[in-house]
Each structure stands twice: as C-alpha cells, then as structure tokens.
Amino acid sequence: MTGHPLDAIPPELPVYPLHDQVIFPHMSFPLFIGKEHMGLVEEALRNNRLLVVLTVLAIDPITGREQFARVGTICRINQVLRFPEGGCKIILEGVNRVRLITTLQVTPFAMASVSLIPERENRNSVAQALMQSIIALLRVAQSLGQMLPEDAHHAIDRIDESGKLADSLAVYLNMEVKDQQRLLETLDPLERLKDVYLFLTTEIQKMQARGGGSADRSRQAVRSQKEHLLREQLKHIQNQLGEEDPHQADIRQFRSIVQSDEMPEVVRSVAEKELARLERINPSSPEYTVARSYVEYLCNMPWQRGTSDILDIDRAQQTLDDDHYDLVEVKERILEFLAVHSLKSSLKGPILCFVGPPGVGKTSLGRSIARSLGRKFIRISLGGMKDEAEIRGHRRTYIGAMPGRIIQEICRAGANNPVFMLDEVDKIGQDFRGDPAAALLEVLDPEQNYSFTDHYLDVPFDLSHVMFITTANVMDTVPPPLRDRMEVLRLPGYSDEEKLQIAFKYLIPKQVSENGLDKHPLQFEEQAVLKIIKNYTREAGVRSIDRQIASVCRKVAKAVAQGKDAPEVIRSDQVEKMLGPRKYFSDVAAEEDRVGVVTGLAWTESGGDIIFVEVSTMAGRKDLTLTGSLGNVMQESAKTALSYVRAHHADFGIDAQVFENLDIHLHVPSGAIPKDGPSAGVTIATALISQLTRRPARRNVAMTGELTLTGRILPIGGVKEKVLAARRAGVTTVLLPERNRENLKELDDHILAEMTVLLVDNLSEVVAHTLIPDTEHGPRLFDCPQHLAVDPPSGS
Ligand SMILES: Nc1ncnc2c1ncn2[C@@H]1O[C@H](COP(=O)(O)OP(=O)(O)OP(=O)(O)O)[C@@H](O)[C@H]1O
Structure with missing residues (x-):
C-alpha cells in the first residue's frame, strides 16, 4: 500500500508522540509499540489504519503532560x-502534513482532531535552479566525504518535486529535530528548499574547513552554484516585472537570425x-x-548577403578617369575584366595584381573599382604576415581564438561580394607557424574558395563572389604559386610632367577641399608645383607630393582661420617659406666625374633608383673584397665582371700585370638599397675598367644590364622605372x-626628347660612352702599379 494524499480524515485520530524525531510525508519508518500502547x-x-505522529517539543513541568508540535504528519x-x-x-508511512486543532483526550493515549494541510508544489525557475544547485552541492559534499548514504543519492536524483526533495533531504541530512520541525512547518516548498540549501552550504563549508585536497575545487563549485541561483532569482524577478533577462534577450535575438533564411543549412x-x-x-563564466x-x-x-553590382562599363570608365590620371593600359584591362564579369556572372579568372612603387595609385585604383561596381571595399596588408592563422584563423580551442583577417573583414563589411585588396603580397613571410602564402592560395583559387573553411568558423564560407585584387612593389619575391594565379598590371611610376598633371587635376583640388579651403580660392603656380616635385620629393609615385601640398594648404588654412593675410596663389618663390629649405639635390648633377665611381x-x-658602384685598388695579391648592399647574385655579378675584364684586358688598354699585384675592393654605398639581381653587372665592370685605366666615369651617364662571362649584355626589367629614376x-x-x-615604347616622347637613351650591345660601347678618353685626361697611370697603392685625388 502506498501513501497518497487523503480527501477526508476521521474527526478524531489517535496521536503517536514522537521524541527526538520528526516524520515527513512520503517517509516510511518502523515503530516498536510496547504492550501499554497497543490500545x-x-x-x-x-x-x-490512520494515526497522527506529532513530535513532542517539551514536557510541561507542572502537569507532566507532553507538549505537541502544532504541525505533524498523518501516517x-x-x-x-x-x-x-x-x-x-x-x-508507518507518512501521508500528509496535518495541523493540530485540538487535543481531545490524553489518556490512555492522546486523541486529537486535526486538519489536512494541502501539499503545494512550486515549479518556477528559481525552484528548478535550487533543486539543480542542491543536487550539485550534494555531489560536492560527496567529493569531500560521505554526507549521504550511497543509495540515498539514487533516490534523491529521481525526485522531481521541490517540496518532496526538501522533505527527503531533511531526513537524510541528519538535521537537528528543531530544524526538521521548522521544515515540516514551512509550507512553501521553495522556502523549504532554501532552508535545505543553506544547511547544505554550511555543512560543506565545515567540511572544507576540515581541509582535504579537493577543498579548493569544491569552493569554486559552491561559488558557481551560488551564482547560478542568484541569476535564476534575478531572472524570476525580471519575469515578474515583465522585463527580459539581457542574456535571454541576446539568445532570442540570435535565435531569430538562426531561424531566418540567412544561413545555409549546414551553418x-x-x-x-x-x-x-x-x-x-x-553567463559570467569565460x-x-x-x-x-x-x-x-x-x-x-x-x-548569402551581398551588394547588387552596377555593371555599367561607361560608368566604370568615368569613375576610373575621375579618380586617376593616365594609367590608360591598366584602366583598359580593368574595364575588360568588368565587361567579362557583366556578361558572365561568376568572377572566375586570374586575380589582378597591381605592381609598382609606393604611391602610384594601386590602392586607390582598387577603391575606384569598388566604387564603380557599387561594392564594399576592404583592404588588408600582408606585409610581414608570418602566421598562417592570420589568414585562416585559430581553432576555437585556443585561448583568445579569432577568425582570420579574411573572415573578420568580410563580417565587418557585411557583404559577401566586396572588392578585397590584399596589399603587399611580395612581403608575405613564412616561419614555423605555417605558410600564409599556402593559405592565401586557397583563398584566391576559384576552384577552392567557394568553400573556404576558416579554422575559427569551422564551417565553409563561400568566397567565390569576392573580387580579390593584390598589390606588390616588386614581383620577384611573390611566391611562385601565387604569381601563377595572378595577372600582373604594372604601374611603373610617373615622370615629373605626369606628376604635375596629377597634382593639378587631383591632389590640389583634393587637399584644398580637405583642408577647408573651398571658399578660399587657393591656386598654385605651375613653377611652384614643379619646385615641390623636384626639390621636396624623390619618389616614383605621388604620395610625398600629396603630403607637401597638404602641408602648404594647412599653412594657408591656419592663416585664413586666424584672419591673417592668406596667399591666394602659391608662387614658386613662396615654396621655401612654406616648406623650409629644399630637401633633395640632383644626385649626379652636383657631383664631379671620378675615377672608379660609376x-x-x-x-x-x-621602384627604380640610381646607385653608385665604387672600386678602389691597392697593392696586394689578387684579392677581391665586396662590401655594401650586395646580395648573392650581385656578388656573383661582381666576380663575373672582374673575370671578363681580366680576360679582355687588352681590349680596354689594361696591362695584364696589374691584376697580379693588386687587391680590388668593390663597394656599393647604401643610399638606395638595390634588390639582389644581375642588372648591376655592366655597371660593376665599367667601374673596374675606370679604376684600372684611371679614366674618370661621367657621373651623368647611368647604365643597367647583366653582363655574361662571354661579354653579352642581357636585358633587364623595369626599364621605365629606372629611366624615370635616372x-x-x-x-x-x-x-x-x-x-x-622593345621597352623604349614604354617611355613617353618628352622623356626621349629630353634624355639620351642609348642601346648598347657590348662593354666596349659602354666604356666609350661612359669613361672620359685618355686624351682628355692626361697619361694613364696603370703602367706604374706602385702608384696604385694610394688613390690619386679624384678627377685625376
Ligand atoms: N594616376 C593618379 N591619378 C590621381 N591620383 C593618383 C594617381 N596615382 C596616385 N594617386 C594618388 O596618390 C595617393 C597614393 O596612392 P595609393 O595609396 O593608391 O598608392 P599605392 O600605390 O597603393 O601605394 P602603396 O604601395 O604604398 O600602398 C592617393 O591619394 C592617390 O589618389
């Protein structure tokens, strides 16, 4: 027979007085009854078969009668x-709580009239949380030492009513009788649970104080249970006030996105x-x-969210022209690219790579493309990136894990089809943390990038709508597999005339407006701008010019803002006043012709730049010393050049004996640091001949070309850049x-008209154009090797 709540009870019931114990509903327990209580x-x-069990609280000292608790259990x-x-x-089995109404008789046993106390149940979130916390605390208690008998844990785990759990624990936990009686009299199950919870935490603290290896862990566990409870209570209060828990609101918002059509099924x-x-x-845990x-x-x-493309080639052309001067071929190729895209929606095909020196407009071209297509523009720099995770993200198991830059930026842009510029692909690094170039390959490869999986996101993202554009200063350091996937568009740099045009058409109007001078009609004289270009900048692009013009505009803006007399036209003679003394002098025009310096x-x-190759000789034993910014290939070029000059000494009028008694030192001062390559071969050979023949080299003649051991002069790259630098x-x-x-076509007519550009086929031609003839320069000195121990004064 199992106990269940009663609908009605007899008006009088016998009372069993219990000392030192409290009986709770649902509890089963044995009682030994003496002969005298059989009635x-x-x-x-x-x-x-019903009786009431009441706990005896005290014995009346006068009457000797037992004083019963007012609440007991009908069993x-x-x-x-x-x-x-x-x-x-x-x-006996406890059935229900009862309240003592009156005691009707006391002998031979007590009879009383009682009323049933209906059992309540509380299933709100706080009660649930309390129940969970109590179960968790019991486990903590168990880890610290035995608090409950083993089988009690199983029984308790199965209880899912709050009041019943509190009652059962009151029995199992060996509480004192007064505490148990208080629990019996507490009719709200939530309050009863709280009581048990407090009792449990106090007991655990006592156990922790007694020590034990797991005490620290258990403290942490108790703390987190406490937080859990407080939060549930807070949530409950917020619910009652009609407010929503911010975390819940957060989750609700996320859920509405997850359930929308935005996400692919797998995500x-x-x-x-x-x-x-x-x-x-x-929510407070990390x-x-x-x-x-x-x-x-x-x-x-x-x-699946992207911007809609504007595929209007005329408009694109207009945008590119509005933003950039010249660059005709590059613009043409971009327009072709966009035209193909407008006819064929997918963007498969080579990745455009803009190559050129700094400040020639690579980035701003990318921005214009995005503008003309109506797409978002993203730019990240790959310079110095060594860790693959910067591209592909960290796995979430790492502390502080983040997605890679690609996913981060696309998320920030909020569109899956931006124009994505990857700057400085030539500076991408590699070390023990992986190979970012390999990760980049996956990003750029149309065969793979439709399911690019970032380590952090861990679900594939379709990058095939993104238009990737890369930029580099030079192509030779771009990893070959990457180079293979790119179509290179060169932006070689600008001549002074082109810079002048860019300054007048783009930079000046932009700076005038950016510095708030729209209402102050500031103009620049052409000579002033030319002076800025020649004397204050030395670059292939126009970034420094832009900065200098900005500096002039700021000074004028300051004068305007102070109400002072601000110039309306910047004349050539005002440039020094505005920008200080000139910063650059012509490197070669100011120098004199010298022996051994070419x-x-x-x-x-x-981009391109001039270098000076210096050769010095001294008495010695055929040693060749190489110093300066020389890479391996340049060192080999130096050795090749020396061998060639030695082998053909007679052609240049050099005595064979000279090589026996000399040490040669070749140096390239570190003004501009040349990239390692063979194109200095001809220059080195000419410098050697100049030194060994004591014929000064013309400073204003510059050369480039690779020299082979057999004297052929091989072609080199970057002709336009180098000529502009010269x-x-x-x-x-x-x-x-x-x-x-063929490359002469790259040079504008005005450059060819202004400079002499000569094509040479062998070293003798170079020598003829560069070294000043003996007749102009007195007797040769190489016949007397002893003189060579000390260099004669320059120009001698
Ligand atoms: N042909 C041009 N017409 C108009 N403005 C130009 C032109 N070329 C460059 N500029 C301007 O020069 C500035 C520098 O250009 P940008 O930043 O695009 O250079 P970059 O080639 O990307 O340099 P880096 O390699 O250092 O990133 C920009 O303000 C750009 O608008």
Missing part, C-alpha cells in the same frame, strides 16, 4: 507484526547546437563569452641593353 494501534486500525500503518509476549512492530545546425549550449552556460562571440560571428556573417640604375623597393637624379644619358629595345 493506540488498535484505535488506529479501526480508523482506516498510515502499512504493516503490523504482533509479538507473542504483547506489543508489536508497525511500519544553421551548428549555430543551433551552439545556441543550446550557450543557454546552459553560466566560456560563455567565448561561445557567445562564436555564435555572434555565425549570426553576423553575410552568408652611376648605375637598380631596382629597389621603391631623370629624377639628373642623369642625362642612359645606357640600356640592346635587347631592351
């Missing part, structure tokens, strides 16, 4: 086991799982923050390999 049992058996006798000598053992299932996890985690940012990324990624044209980080430095004659004849 009580018989009475109960007559009353539906049913489930079993009676009579003893032959009289008396019996009964098994949705991951997001849903993650959301369910988020709901279970304590784990919550990590899980939340992941869900946030999943929800914010523009999985002007070369090299390829540097900032012109900037004041060089008047440039010697180029005959095999670069």
Whole structure:
C-alpha cells in the first residue's frame, strides 16, 4: 500500500508522540509499540489504519503532560507484526502534513482532531535552479566525504518535486529535530528548499574547513552554484516585472537570425547546437563569452548577403578617369575584366595584381573599382604576415581564438561580394607557424574558395563572389604559386610632367577641399608645383607630393582661420617659406666625374633608383673584397665582371700585370638599397675598367644590364622605372641593353626628347660612352702599379 494524499480524515485520530524525531510525508519508518500502547494501534486500525505522529517539543513541568508540535504528519500503518509476549512492530508511512486543532483526550493515549494541510508544489525557475544547485552541492559534499548514504543519492536524483526533495533531504541530512520541525512547518516548498540549501552550504563549508585536497575545487563549485541561483532569482524577478533577462534577450535575438533564411543549412545546425549550449552556460563564466562571440560571428556573417553590382562599363570608365590620371593600359584591362564579369556572372579568372612603387595609385585604383561596381571595399596588408592563422584563423580551442583577417573583414563589411585588396603580397613571410602564402592560395583559387573553411568558423564560407585584387612593389619575391594565379598590371611610376598633371587635376583640388579651403580660392603656380616635385620629393609615385601640398594648404588654412593675410596663389618663390629649405639635390648633377665611381640604375623597393658602384685598388695579391648592399647574385655579378675584364684586358688598354699585384675592393654605398639581381653587372665592370685605366666615369651617364662571362649584355626589367629614376637624379644619358629595345615604347616622347637613351650591345660601347678618353685626361697611370697603392685625388 502506498501513501497518497487523503480527501477526508476521521474527526478524531489517535496521536503517536514522537521524541527526538520528526516524520515527513512520503517517509516510511518502523515503530516498536510496547504492550501499554497497543490500545493506540488498535484505535488506529479501526480508523482506516490512520494515526497522527506529532513530535513532542517539551514536557510541561507542572502537569507532566507532553507538549505537541502544532504541525505533524498523518501516517498510515502499512504493516503490523504482533509479538507473542504483547506489543508489536508497525511500519508507518507518512501521508500528509496535518495541523493540530485540538487535543481531545490524553489518556490512555492522546486523541486529537486535526486538519489536512494541502501539499503545494512550486515549479518556477528559481525552484528548478535550487533543486539543480542542491543536487550539485550534494555531489560536492560527496567529493569531500560521505554526507549521504550511497543509495540515498539514487533516490534523491529521481525526485522531481521541490517540496518532496526538501522533505527527503531533511531526513537524510541528519538535521537537528528543531530544524526538521521548522521544515515540516514551512509550507512553501521553495522556502523549504532554501532552508535545505543553506544547511547544505554550511555543512560543506565545515567540511572544507576540515581541509582535504579537493577543498579548493569544491569552493569554486559552491561559488558557481551560488551564482547560478542568484541569476535564476534575478531572472524570476525580471519575469515578474515583465522585463527580459539581457542574456535571454541576446539568445532570442540570435535565435531569430538562426531561424531566418540567412544561413545555409549546414551553418544553421551548428549555430543551433551552439545556441543550446550557450543557454546552459553560466553567463559570467569565460566560456560563455567565448561561445557567445562564436555564435555572434555565425549570426553576423553575410552568408548569402551581398551588394547588387552596377555593371555599367561607361560608368566604370568615368569613375576610373575621375579618380586617376593616365594609367590608360591598366584602366583598359580593368574595364575588360568588368565587361567579362557583366556578361558572365561568376568572377572566375586570374586575380589582378597591381605592381609598382609606393604611391602610384594601386590602392586607390582598387577603391575606384569598388566604387564603380557599387561594392564594399576592404583592404588588408600582408606585409610581414608570418602566421598562417592570420589568414585562416585559430581553432576555437585556443585561448583568445579569432577568425582570420579574411573572415573578420568580410563580417565587418557585411557583404559577401566586396572588392578585397590584399596589399603587399611580395612581403608575405613564412616561419614555423605555417605558410600564409599556402593559405592565401586557397583563398584566391576559384576552384577552392567557394568553400573556404576558416579554422575559427569551422564551417565553409563561400568566397567565390569576392573580387580579390593584390598589390606588390616588386614581383620577384611573390611566391611562385601565387604569381601563377595572378595577372600582373604594372604601374611603373610617373615622370615629373605626369606628376604635375596629377597634382593639378587631383591632389590640389583634393587637399584644398580637405583642408577647408573651398571658399578660399587657393591656386598654385605651375613653377611652384614643379619646385615641390623636384626639390621636396624623390619618389616614383605621388604620395610625398600629396603630403607637401597638404602641408602648404594647412599653412594657408591656419592663416585664413586666424584672419591673417592668406596667399591666394602659391608662387614658386613662396615654396621655401612654406616648406623650409629644399630637401633633395640632383644626385649626379652636383657631383664631379671620378675615377672608379660609376652611376648605375637598380631596382629597389621603391621602384627604380640610381646607385653608385665604387672600386678602389691597392697593392696586394689578387684579392677581391665586396662590401655594401650586395646580395648573392650581385656578388656573383661582381666576380663575373672582374673575370671578363681580366680576360679582355687588352681590349680596354689594361696591362695584364696589374691584376697580379693588386687587391680590388668593390663597394656599393647604401643610399638606395638595390634588390639582389644581375642588372648591376655592366655597371660593376665599367667601374673596374675606370679604376684600372684611371679614366674618370661621367657621373651623368647611368647604365643597367647583366653582363655574361662571354661579354653579352642581357636585358633587364623595369626599364621605365629606372629611366624615370635616372631623370629624377639628373642623369642625362642612359645606357640600356640592346635587347631592351622593345621597352623604349614604354617611355613617353618628352622623356626621349629630353634624355639620351642609348642601346648598347657590348662593354666596349659602354666604356666609350661612359669613361672620359685618355686624351682628355692626361697619361694613364696603370703602367706604374706602385702608384696604385694610394688613390690619386679624384678627377685625376
Ligand atoms: N594616376 C593618379 N591619378 C590621381 N591620383 C593618383 C594617381 N596615382 C596616385 N594617386 C594618388 O596618390 C595617393 C597614393 O596612392 P595609393 O595609396 O593608391 O598608392 P599605392 O600605390 O597603393 O601605394 P602603396 O604601395 O604604398 O600602398 C592617393 O591619394 C592617390 O589618389
């Protein structure tokens, strides 16, 4: 027979007085009844087997009567086991709480009239949280030492009613009788649970104080249970006030995104799982923050959201022309690219790579493309990027994990089809943390990038709508597999005339407006701008010019703002006043011709530049010393040049003996740092001949070309950049390999008209154009090797 709530009870019931114990509903327990109390049992058996158990709180010192608690438990006798000598053992089961109304008799046993107290149940979130916390605390207690018998844990785990749990624990936890009685009298199950919870935490603290290896861990566990409870209470209060818990609101918002059509199916299932996890985690734990940012990324990624393209080629042309001067071929290629795209929606095909020195408009071209297509523009620099994770993200198991830059930026842009510029592909690095170039390949490869999986996101994102454009200063350091996928568009740099045009058409109007001078009609004289270009900048692009013009505009703006007399036209003679003393002088025009110093044209980080190759000789034993910014290939060029000059000494009028008694030192001063390459071969050989023949080299003649051991002059790259650099430095004659004849087309007519560009086929031609003939310069000195121990004064 099992105990269940009663609908009605007899008006009078026998009372069993219990000392030092409290009986709770649902509890089963044995009682031994002496002969003298058998009347009580018989009475109960007559009353539906029911009796009331009341705890005796005290004995009245005057009457000697037992004083009963006002709340007790009505119990049913489930079993009676009579003893032959009289008396019996009964098994009682608590059925319901009752309130004592009045005691009707006291002898031979007490009879009382009682009323049933209906059991309440509380299932609100606070009660649920309390129940969970209590179960968790019991586990903590168990880890610290035995608090409950083993089988009690199983029984308790199965209880899902708040009041019943509190009652059962009151029995199992060995509480004092007064505490148990208080629990019996507490009718709100939530309050009862709180009581048990407090009792438990106090007990655990006592156990922790007694020490034990796991005490620290258990403290942490108790603390987190406490937080969990407080939060539930807060949530409950907010619910009652009609407010929403911010975390819940957050999750609700995420859920509405997850359930919208925004997400592909595979992402949705991951997001849903993650959301369910988020709901279970304590919001003040670090784990919550990590899980939340992941869900946030999943929800914010523009999985299928993009901007609509404006595929109007005329408009694109207009935009490119509005933003950039000249660059005709580059613009043409861009327009072709866009035209193909307008006819064929997918963007498969080579990735455009703009190559050129700094400040020639690579980035701003990318921005114009985005503007003309009506797409978002993103730019990241790959310069110095060594860690693959910067592209592909960290796995979420890392502390502080983040998506890679590609996914971060696309998420920020909020569109899956931006124009994405990857700057400085030539500076991408590699070390033990992986190979970012390999990760980049996956990003750029149309065969793979439709399912690009960032380590952090861990679900594929379709990058095939993104228009990637790369930029580089030079192509030779771009990893070959990347180079293969790119179509190179060169932006070689501008001549002074072109810079002048750019300054007048673009930079000045832009700076005038940016510096708030729209209402002050500031103009520049052409000579003033030319002076800025020649004396204050030395670059292939126009970035410094832009900066200098900005500086002039700021000064005028300051005068205007102060109400002072501000100039309306910037004249050439005002430039010094505004920008200070000139910064650059023509490198070669100011120098005199010297023996053993030859002007070369090299390829540097900032495009073309001039270098000086210096050779010095001293008495010694055929040693060749190489110093300066020489890479391996340049060192080999130096050795090749020396071998060639030695082998053909007679052609240049050098005595063979000279090589036996000399040490040669070759140096390239570090003004511009040349990229390692063979194009200095001709310059080095000419410098050697100049030194060994004591014929000074013309400073204003500059050369470039690779020299082979057999004396052929091989073509070189970057002709336009190098010629422009030569012109900037004041060089008047440039010697180029005959095999670069085709590249002369790159040079504008006004450059060819202003400079002498000669094509040479062998070293003798170079020598003839560069070294000043003996007749102009007195006797040769190499016949007397002893003189060479000390260099004669320059120009001698
Ligand atoms: N042909 C041009 N017409 C008009 N403006 C130009 C032109 N070329 C460059 N500019 C201007 O020069 C400035 C520098 O250009 P930008 O930043 O695009 O250079 P970059 O080639 O990307 O340099 P870096 O390699 O250092 O990134 C910009 O303000 C740009 O508008």
